[in-house]
Amino acid sequence: MNISTLLQGVASFAWIGFIGILVTIFLRVSRNQPVKGLSSLVVVFLVVAILLTTAGAGLVFLQANEYGVVISAFQPNGYRTQALGPGLHWIVPFVESVQKYSVAQQTYTMASTANEGTVIGDDSIQARTKDGQQVFIDASVIYKADPTQIIQLHINWQNRYEEMVVRPVSRAAIRNAVSQFGVEELVSTKRGELELAIRTEIETKLKANNVIMSDFLMRNIRFSDEYAAAVEQKQVAEQQAQQAKFVVESKKQEAEQARQTAQGQADAAVIASKGAAEARLIQAKAEAEANQLLSQSLTPTLLQYQYILKLAPGVQTIFIPSDNQFILPLPQTTTP
Numbered sequence: 001m002n003i004s005t006l007l008q009g010v011a012s013f014a015w016i017g018f019i020g021i022l023v024t025i026f027l028r029v030s031r032n033q034p035v036k037g038l039s040s041l042v043v044v045f046l047v048v049a050i051l052l053t054t055a056g057a058g059l060v061f062l063q064a065n066e067y068g069v070v071i072s073a074f075q076p077n078g079y080r081t082q083a084l085g086p087g088l089h090w091i092v093p094f095v096e097s098v099q100k101y102s103v104a105q106q107t108y109t110m111a112s113t114a115n116e117g118t119v120i121g122d123d124s125i126q127a128r129t130k131d132g133q134q135v136f137i138d139a140s141v142i143y144k145a146d147p148t149q150i151i152q153l154h155i156n157w158q159n160r161y162e163e164m165v166v167r168p169v170s171r172a173a174i175r176n177a178v179s180q181f182g183v184e185e186l187v188s189t190k191r192g193e194l195e196l197a198i199r200t201e202i203e204t205k206l207k208a209n210n211v212i213m214s215d216f217l218m219r220n221i222r223f224s225d226e227y228a229a230a231v232e233q234k235q236v237a238e239q240q241a242q243q244a245k246f247v248v249e250s251k252k253q254e255a256e257q258a259r260q261t262a263q264g265q266a267d268a269a270v271i272a273s274k275g276a277a278e279a280r281l282i283q284a285k286a287e288a289e290a291n292q293l294l295s296q297s298l299t300p301t302l303l304q305y306q307y308i309l310k311l312a313p314g315v316q317t318i319f320i321p322s323d324n325q326f327i328l329p330l331p332q333t334t335t336p
Helices: 003-030 038-058 147-156 158-178 191-208 225-297 300-309
Strands: 059-062 066-072 087-090 096-102 106-110 125-128 134-145 211-223
Touching: 003 038, 003 059, 038 059, 059 066, 059 096, 066 147, 096 134, 096 147, 096 158, 106 158, 125 158, 134 147, 134 158, 134 191, 147 158, 158 191, 158 211, 191 211
Parallel strands: none
Antiparallel strands: 059 087, 066 096, 106 134, 125 134, 134 211
């Protein structure tokens, strides 16, 4: 409680006391009772009530986040040209008054949720992109009155600057910025650029109206039901295309693997055939060389000898041509 409020409260009690004593005096007079002493008391209460009321009306206390514009009948333009800052101030009682303005940070929210925005109901901003798609944006603007421009703010807007400046400027800036981007850009690479464009325009236009923007928050971007369904269908199609591409790649890999396997088998068969052919050639060459050496070593006598060795062991008689010699002595066929 500040001192001006306290003085006004005490003044109210003084006025109540004055009225009470005054009523008592009238009652005593009507009953022909003495009123000695009450007359002085009523004067005291009257003087105290007037003094306290005057002091309470002349003292103005502003909180740390408040500035005041003095409305004065003594000024030609109807107000003092210098705003009052935080603290205790004296004004001319009953002739001057103070219009207080808060310079604390304030948040103005525009959202689709009924209990979240400043305005009851769906207060999101409807805007159209440069390719004609409708979007819905939830946003908040954090701002405060410029303490160095309180007089001008009072002249232009009084206490209506939130609904007359902050709201329309913010909504117009959002619509203007959205119209410069395509819908695909808003959901992918250009959202940061969108926020920067909105922030810059709001900050510039609020400053021109003696309001300082501290921050801009783009809380959500929603799309129409038709576009959301189209996006969902596109995502499904892209997923199916990716799946088909994956299947094709898998089949290509399988075919390449089969081709490489067949190529390996063919190469192995060629190598095996070459090996077999080379082995056969070496074997034939060896056999030829062996046959040549064998043919060179064969004599008629050796052949006859090998022939005899091949005869069965039980052979007792051998018939040979009459004009050939015996190769071995014939065994004795007669007994002594």
